[in-house]
Amino acid sequence: MSVLTVENLSKSYGRIQALKNVSFSVPEGTIFGILGPNGSGKTTTLGTITDILKPTSGTYKLFDEPASAASRRKIGTLLETPNFYHYLSGVKNLEIAAEIKQHGKEDINRVLEMVDLTRRKDSKFSTYSLGMKQRLAIASCLLGSPSVLVFDEPTNGLDPVGIAEIRELMKRLYREGKTIIMASHLLDEVEKVCTHVAILKRGELITSGKVNEILSNEDIVELSAADNTKLFEVLKGMGNPSKVVDENAVIKIYFPVGTADLSAINNFCFNNGIILNHLILKKKSLEARFFELTNN
Amino acid sequence: MLHLLRIEWLKVKNYKAFWVFTILYSFAILGINYTGFYVNELAVQNMPASQMLLGTPYAFPKVWQTVGFMSSWLLYFPGILFIMLFTNEFNFKTHRQNIIDGWTRKEFVTVKFVFAIIFSAVATIFNFLVALLFGLITTGSHFSFAGIENVGYIFIQTVAYITFAMFLAILFRKSGAAIAVFFLYGLIFEWLITVLINFQMKLTPVGYFLPLQVTDVMLPIPFGDKVIYKGAPDPWILVVVSLAYIGAYYFFALKKFTKEDL
Numbered sequence: 001m002s003v004l005t006v007e008n009l010s011k012s013y014g015r016i017q018a019l020k021n022v023s024f025s026v027p028e029g030t031i032f033g034i035l036g037p038n039g040s041g042k043t044t045t046l047g048t049i050t051d052i053l054k055p056t057s058g059t060y061k062l063f064d065e066p067a068s069a070a071s072r073r074k075i076g077t078l079l080e081t082p083n084f085y086h087y088l089s090g091v092k093n094l095e096i097a098a099e100i101k102q103h104g105k106e107d108i109n110r111v112l113e114m115v116d117l118t119r120r121k122d123s124k125f126s127t128y129s130l131g132m133k134q135r136l137a138i139a140s141c142l143l144g145s146p147s148v149l150v151f152d153e154p155t156n157g158l159d160p161v162g163i164a165e166i167r168e169l170m171k172r173l174y175r176e177g178k179t180i181i182m183a184s185h186l187l188d189e190v191e192k193v194c195t196h197v198a199i200l201k202r203g204e205l206i207t208s209g210k211v212n213e214i215l216s217n218e219d220i221v222e223l224s225a226a227d228n229t230k231l232f233e234v235l236k237g238m239g240n241p242s243k244v245v246d247e248n249a250v251i252k253i254y255f256p257v258g259t260a261d262l263s264a265i266n267n268f269c270f271n272n273g274i275i276l277n278h279l280i281l282k283k284k285s286l287e288a289r290f291f292e293l294t295n296n
Numbered sequence: 297m298l299h300l301l302r303i304e305w306l307k308v309k310n311y312k313a314f315w316v317f318t319i320l321y322s323f324a325i326l327g328i329n330y331t332g333f334y335v336n337e338l339a340v341q342n343m344p345a346s347q348m349l350l351g352t353p354y355a356f357p358k359v360w361q362t363v364g365f366m367s368s369w370l371l372y373f374p375g376i377l378f379i380m381l382f383t384n385e386f387n388f389k390t391h392r393q394n395i396i397d398g399w400t401r402k403e404f405v406t407v408k409f410v411f412a413i414i415f416s417a418v419a420t421i422f423n424f425l426v427a428l429l430f431g432l433i434t435t436g437s438h439f440s441f442a443g444i445e446n447v448g449y450i451f452i453q454t455v456a457y458i459t460f461a462m463f464l465a466i467l468f469r470k471s472g473a474a475i476a477v478f479f480l481y482g483l484i485f486e487w488l489i490t491v492l493i494n495f496q497m498k499l500t501p502v503g504y505f506l507p508l509q510v511t512d513v514m515l516p517i518p519f520g521d522k523v524i525y526k527g528a529p530d531p532w533i534l535v536v537v538s539l540a541y542i543g544a545y546y547f548f549a550l551k552k553f554t555k556e557d558l
Contacts, residue, residue: 050396053557073398083393085384088310099303100397140397 009058033194076141355437375461382465
């Protein structure tokens with residue numbers, strides 16, 4: 001079953017196109033990251049599926065059905081900022097959320113405990129620090145143990161300990177079989193937490209799929225010889241690399257992480273009548289991969 | 297609906313401004329009517345002839361209308377309160393969160409209007425009690441249900457003012473703008489437009505059909521109203537038009553809130 005299916009979703013604000021024909025689907029039981037720089041359309045996507053924004057065109061489904069208020073009640077959502085009544089205490093705010101979601105009050109203490117807010121539950125929301133507000137919003141998402149959670153920049157405003165706690169919490173929820181949809185501009189966060197990812201750039205979907213396939217670290221071997229054209233032809237006949245690129249001055253060979261063997265390459269070239277004058281192993285950083293995906 | 301109202305009440309009951317406004321409003325209704333009552337007694341005592349002009353505004357059956365008229369000046373209190381209750385949601389972005397958590401957009405708007413109607417009903421009951429009190433303490437006054445339809449008019453007028461205020465709140469989204477327009481329009485511009493239409497352009501009674509004016513004409517000043525509201529339409533027409541306005545505010549708010557981005 002797909003928890004969420006987005007089909008050809010577009011959204012314009014006047015002449016600005018915030019989303020352009022975005023389609024992807026979120027399988028059940030995954031941590032699905034929506035990754036992209038600021039302004040790439042992450043929150044617009046999440047706003048649309050929660051009925052806050054009206055799409056210009058396209059459709060979306062929740063639990064394989066047209067979305068409704070009832071399906072939203074089955075999803076715990078934190079969108080953009082923690083939205084609570086400033087004049088009410090944390091616990092009173094959660095009472096309202098629990099009533100709207102049609103759950104009883106009995107769950108409130110449990111979720112407050114989970115985000116470590118029990119001591120301050122009777123303080124007014126307006127007195128909370130940014131991190132506490134964020135944690136209250138996460139607590140509100142957890143009310144009634146929904147099977148699907150949507151987090152928009154969940155670690156925003158948290159200190160390093162808080163960030164680690166929230167990431168740990170998400171992994172725990174994932175192990176419990178819940179589906180988590182998370183928007184983030186932090187590549188590192190997606191890489192650490194998510195199983196699946198969709199990458200957005202200026203409203204367009206660049207790619208989507210499993211994290212270890214899309215954001216895999218690659219080994220790059222850079223080499224050259226007197227005759228690079230001949231070297232390039234020879235290397236194409238080599239078995240295991242994922243791709244060979246001729247960059248004129250040097251040739252780059254991409255390998256899955258940990259499979260590049262320099263001496264084997266050297267030997268292969270020598271046996272094919274080429275003597276290398278340059279051979280070096282370069283690790284590719286995730287950031288470089290991210291920039292590669294999101295630039296142009 | 298009961299469940300929605302319970303949630304609405306959770307939002308309101310711990311909101312200090314709600315109680316401050318409601319208590320001030322109640323005291324103001326008592327106060328303004330006591331002032332009217334006292335001034336009238338003084339006038340009649342010192343200048344018995346004045347009764348010819350003033351009549352007996354705080355005696356039955358006139359008291360129902362008098363209290364309605366006097367209290368109508370205070371409708372800006374609940375108007376501001378409901379503007380704040382609505383714009384708070386926009387400020388806190390809780391209008392978004394309520395939808396995210398599982399309300400429909402229609403439920404969000406409808407429960408606000410239903411709550412406004414309930415509030416108006418309570419205010420009307422209070423006005424009824426105040427009218428009863430002053431009717432009974434006026435010397436030479438005997439209890440009578442004659443003119444009790446004015447209590448119904450108080451209810452319609454209260455709903456009309458509050459829903460008009462909410463309509464402004466949803467239109468402007470900012471409490472400052474909505475309150476400013478509410479005051480300027482209600483206290484100055486509507487009168488100006490009425491005078492222009494009715495007297496300048498000689499289109500009486502068209503000017504009486506403006507949104508707030510139509511309810512004011514329903515509960516006119518208890519003496520001299522035949523002069524001030526010359527050519528006013530029958531009360532039942534005013535009631536129908538008032539109800540149409542209230543329906544239009546709801547319809548517009550619903551349309552705006554269900555069709556647009558939040």
